[in-house]
Amino acid sequence: xxxxxxxxxxxxxxxxxxxxxxxxxxxxxxxxxxxxxxxxxxxxxxxxxxxxxxxxxxxxxxxxxxxxxxxxxxxxxxxxxxxxxxxxxxxxxxxxxxxxxxxxxxxxxxxxxxxxxxxxxxxxxxxxxxxxxxxxxxxxxxxxxxxxxxxxxxxxxxxxxxxxxxxxxxxxxxxxxxxxxxxxxxxxxxxxxxxxxxxxxxxxxxxxxxxxxxxx
Amino acid sequence: xxxxxxxxxxxxxxxxxxxxxxxxxxxxxxxxxxxxxxxxxxxxxxxxxxxxxxxxxxxxxxxxxxxxxxxxxxxxxxxxxxxxxxxxxxxxxxxxxxxxxxxxxxxxxxxxxxxxxxxxxxxxxxxxxxxxxxxxxxxxxxxxxxxxxxxxxxxxxxxxxxxxxxxxxxxxxxxxxxxxxxxxxxxxxxxxxx
Numbered sequence: 385x386x387x388x389x390x391x392x393x394x395x396x397x398x399x400x401x402x403x404x405x406x407x408x409x410x411x412x413x414x415x416x417x418x419x420x421x422x423x424x425x426x427x428x429x430x431x432x433x434x435x436x437x438x439x440x441x442x443x444x445x446x447x448x449x450x451x452x453x454x455x456x457x458x459x460x461x462x463x464x465x466x467x468x469x470x471x472x473x474x475x476x477x478x479x480x481x482x483x484x485x486x487x488x489x490x491x492x493x494x495x496x497x498x499x500x501x502x503x504x505x506x507x508x509x510x511x512x513x514x515x516x517x518x519x520x521x522x523x524x525x526x527x528x529x530x531x532x533x534x535x536x537x538x539x540x541x542x543x544x545x546x547x548x549x550x551x552x553x554x555x556x557x558x559x560x561x562x563x564x565x566x567x568x569x570x571x572x573x574x575x576x577x578x579x580x581x582x583x584x585x586x587x588x589x590x591x592x593x594x595x596x597x598x599x600x
Numbered sequence: 601x602x603x604x605x606x607x608x609x610x611x612x613x614x615x616x617x618x619x620x621x622x623x624x625x626x627x628x629x630x631x632x633x634x635x636x637x638x639x640x641x642x643x644x645x646x647x648x649x650x651x652x653x654x655x656x657x658x659x660x661x662x663x664x665x666x667x668x669x670x671x672x673x674x675x676x677x678x679x680x681x682x683x684x685x686x687x688x689x690x691x692x693x694x695x696x697x698x699x700x701x702x703x704x705x706x707x708x709x710x711x712x713x714x715x716x717x718x719x720x721x722x723x724x725x726x727x728x729x730x731x732x733x734x735x736x737x738x739x740x741x742x743x744x745x746x747x748x749x750x751x752x753x754x755x756x757x758x759x760x761x762x763x764x765x766x767x768x769x770x771x772x773x774x775x776x777x778x779x780x781x782x783x784x785x786x787x788x789x790x791x792x793x794x
Contacts, residue, residue, distance in 0.1 A: 386659070387659065387663060388641055388659060388662055388663055388666070389638075391663050391666055391667070392634055392637040392638060392641075392666065393634070395633070395637065395666065395667075395670050396630040396631070396633040396634035396637065397630060399625065399628060399629075399630040399633050400628060401626065401627050401628030402626050402628075402673055402674035403674060404626055404674055404676070404677065404678075405674055405675050405677070407677065468675050469672065469675060469685055469688040469689045469692070470680065470684045470685035470688045535674075536672075536675055537671055537672050537675070539672075539688070539689065539692045540692075
């Protein structure tokens with residue numbers, strides 16, 4: 385008996401029934417709904433940003449807010465799809481247009497208004513508040529998405545982890561835009577973007593080793 | 601099983617059969633799983649060869665794919681065709697293996713004769729020959745009495761009595777000559793002269 389025959393005999397002999405993974409669209413919907421509920425709960429507890437009435441009159445704010453949420457949703461769908469062996473890698477392009485829109489909104493605001501921040505503005509206080517919002521949104525969502533992706537044992541662990549990171553950054557920024565005052569200065573942009581960048585990098589670099597992937 | 605026929609030649613795999621077997625395997629049917637694994641193995645061998653794996657690596661690569669399938673079998677959706685799922689896994693594992701082999705080939709260099717430094721004497725003949733030549737040249741540099749003493753006692757392995765009888769010198773004189781020859785050889789060959 386060859387080594388392959390022995391392996392087949394062993395694997396079929398010890399076979400256990402398995403629970404099939406639900407379709408990625410269904411699992412993504414569950415996570416997106418969960419993320420939206422979490423953001424709503426955080427807004428209820430911590431309150432909307434003080435200048436929400438003023439900001440809501442600005443179409444650019446809505447573009448930025450909705451692009452952050454859509455980026456989170458599309459990246460979630462992309463991550464859950466590419467975690468499966470037979471799905472196209474092109475799913476990774478799905479969040480790209482909206483991610484560009486989201487980034488453009490930030491840069492546009494930054495270039496237009498960055499000189500408006502007065503010297504000695506309470507940047508550190510704002511940043512601590514931003515960090516709290518991003519942590520309260522990002523950590524539970526990252527854990528939930530991590531568990532979902534880990535169950536798929538993705539072949540492309542690296543791409544899956546990067547998509548997961550972008551998804552969490554999108555949802556975390558949605559909460560951040562609703563709760564925290566965002567002054568469009570370059571400095572505040574950098575400070576506020578740092579936690580999101582760390583989330584993406586952590587999931588991208590550490591995640592690919594911890595996703596229980598069978599592939600490299 | 602008829603579904604494997606023609607697979608070795610690379611024809612289209614019998615997707616519906618394999619899909620049904622996998623569905624039963626997901627429910628814990630070991631016999632269906634065994635049939636499926638036996639049925640897809642020739643196709644995987646064919647794919648492995650087409651991907652560029654050497655014949656010696658094909659069987660290991662196929663076993664690697666079977667193990668991966670076992671690990672991710674819950675990710676197969678019976679509503680979708682089986683072949684793309686199988687081929688995606690197989691290609692991923694084969695390319696991974698090719699990359700690993702290529703990395704190994706870049707890092708490692710085959711040993712030449714000059715690199716043979718293992719303990720077995722016959723593998724070190726180049727160094728041994730070189731040292732023998734140096735020793736022979738050093739012996740030629742010794743004064744005639746010392747050279748004769750060392751040749752008789754060390755190379756011809758004669759006893760002091762035999763060397764004395766052969767050379768006509770006293771045993772003590774031969775002992776002294778050997779002692780001085782050894783000291784001189786050490787100095788010539790770069791060892792400790794003391």
